[in-house]
Amino acid sequence: MAELNETIHQTVRLRIMAALVTLGPSEEVDFSYLRDLLEVTDGNLGAHLRKLEEAGYIAVNKIFVERKPRTFVAATAAGRKVFQEHVAALESIIKSK
Amino acid sequence: MNVSPSEAEEALATIQTMMKKTRRAISSSGAYVLLIVWGVIWLLGFLGSQFLPKETASFAWMVLDITGGILSAVLGIRMNRGVRRSAPTTSGKRIAIFWLLLFFYCIAAVAVSWPVDGKQLAMYIILFVTVGWVAMGLLLSFTSVWWGLAMTVLALVGYFLLPDIFYILMGILGGGGMIALGFYIRYKW
Numbered sequence: 001m002a003e004l005n006e007t008i009h010q011t012v013r014l015r016i017m018a019a020l021v022t023l024g025p026s027e028e029v030d031f032s033y034l035r036d037l038l039e040v041t042d043g044n045l046g047a048h049l050r051k052l053e054e055a056g057y058i059a060v061n062k063i064f065v066e067r068k069p070r071t072f073v074a075a076t077a078a079g080r081k082v083f084q085e086h087v088a089a090l091e092s093i094i095k096s097k
Numbered sequence: 098m099n100v101s102p103s104e105a106e107e108a109l110a111t112i113q114t115m116m117k118k119t120r121r122a123i124s125s126s127g128a129y130v131l132l133i134v135w136g137v138i139w140l141l142g143f144l145g146s147q148f149l150p151k152e153t154a155s156f157a158w159m160v161l162d163i164t165g166g167i168l169s170a171v172l173g174i175r176m177n178r179g180v181r182r183s184a185p186t187t188s189g190k191r192i193a194i195f196w197l198l199l200f201f202y203c204i205a206a207v208a209v210s211w212p213v214d215g216k217q218l219a220m221y222i223i224l225f226v227t228v229g230w231v232a233m234g235l236l237l238s239f240t241s242v243w244w245g246l247a248m249t250v251l252a253l254v255g256y257f258l259l260p261d262i263f264y265i266l267m268g269i270l271g272g273g274g275m276i277a278l279g280f281y282i283r284y285k286w
Contacts, residue, residue, distance in 0.1 A: 009098070015112075015115045022119040027180050028180070038115075
């Protein structure tokens, strides 16, 4: 049976994961683009990304584009799996109502 | 961890909203703008071909195509700003090469058939574009194949059965159809 994931269930982290799993497996999103999409502050997004990265659910890739530092974020395979399990667990709670 | 059914419903709604917002913002953001831009170009260009003198209409098409090309390039650059592929694939390059080759084949076909009148030239462009569209649809998303086939049938019906209103038909139905599809993707996708 699918299990709920406490790390992912927090609202901002749930929205981050929902956005990241919507991308293709080889795609990653720019930090500022993700911030605007989620309508959160830099600090807030940074803190939640760190938690997800520590859990191994996302990968943070810092690179230079045209000599400017940029941060890209992507869901890992483990993150995608855990997210799907979390969604399945939420659906089973509703069905058992 | 305890989650009540109402909390679960709320969480699932949050996920669905976010996924829809992301798809709209990242995946389809450029597609609908490009469709609207080229729909407006078709509409204005074909209406010009129907109602303006030949030289003025040709000049209008040239200005519209250059404007469309510049806008497409700018939109293409903006589209790729937020999302990148961490593992580059060759499919994007191959698609670009395919369209470039199709463009040269179209020029070659027109050159072989020259001289052609305005309607024949328009049909060459429409047929080559729709061949590319259907091929992309078959490879990437099957649903868009029907739009390409419908556009081909529309163009052929206009060319052979309604030659007097061919340009106006292509402008309103072809250009208008692209604009409508663009707005449909924007608001319903």
